[in-house]
């Protein structure tokens with residue numbers, strides 16, 4: 001595993017924060033276009049500091065992801081109106097301080113300025129006193145955000161009860177991982193396509209229902225239809241592009257000596273009652289088991305009084321080829 005820890009200096013905290021969100025959103029899309037997936041190949045994290053700096057952490061779990069480390073350092077997101085709008089939605093959801101209105105051109109020119117500065121790698125970075133950076137912390141009101149109506153919505157990835165009751169020790173851990181993979185990638189895709197911001201997610205396991213539930217917000221212009229289409233499209237394309245084989249490979253090579261290269265075993269034990277180690281993953285991560293669990297999954301969306309759902313078995317044409325163990 002490789003970790004990139006990058007820093008950029010900013011003179012406007014809100015706009016630096018906006019740049020951080022736009023950068024990470026688009027980086028995720030770009031990585032997926034390269035056949036890499038959140039949870040399996042990479043994870044990202046960002047923070048903006050009032051002292052005048054943006055930190056970005058990119059963890060690269062698989063060798064394929066680690067190979068493009070240098071390209072990540074120089075990745076340039078597209079700065080346009082939709083990118084700004086979606087970034088603003090995310091920032092407003094984090095409830096950072098309110099600031100004053102500014103038009104898109106002003107925002108864009110500042111973001112371009114940050115774009116043109118390179119990221120510094122903390123591994124080779126010397127030292128800098130950020131109090132020397134003149135800062136504009138409260139000068140800008142991003143009121144387009146606070147003025148716009150947002151809606152609370154829910155996404156649930158549910159395992160049907162018949163599948164859940166069948167061979168629990170393989171079904172439950174596999175559902176945990178599969179739902180986390182879908183969730184981790186869908187939140188990033190939906191953030192760009194639908195203007196979406198995830199507030200919290202939780203894995204629920206009761207005798208009645210097993211689900212991964214995600215609460216999020218969207219702009220009010222948003223429709224459920226887009227969400228369902230985007231989800232359906234992601235599942236179809238990624239399965240066709242070998243996502244299932246990638247999951248099998250990931251689980252077959254789990255090593256708990258390197259925690260980042262394994263699913264969260266404590267979380268799985270806590271939520272499903274199943275303790276599973278590397279050998280267990282090798283036994284259960286077969287194409288047949290994964291196909292069975294995927295086909296028992298439904299993704300349900302709910303915004304206000306509207307609901308819609310996708311049965312994975314209807315959208316997946318599982319192109320799973322048998323793998324060599």
Ligand SMILES: [Zn+2]
Nearest residue numbers: 017021091094
């Ligand atoms: Zn943020």
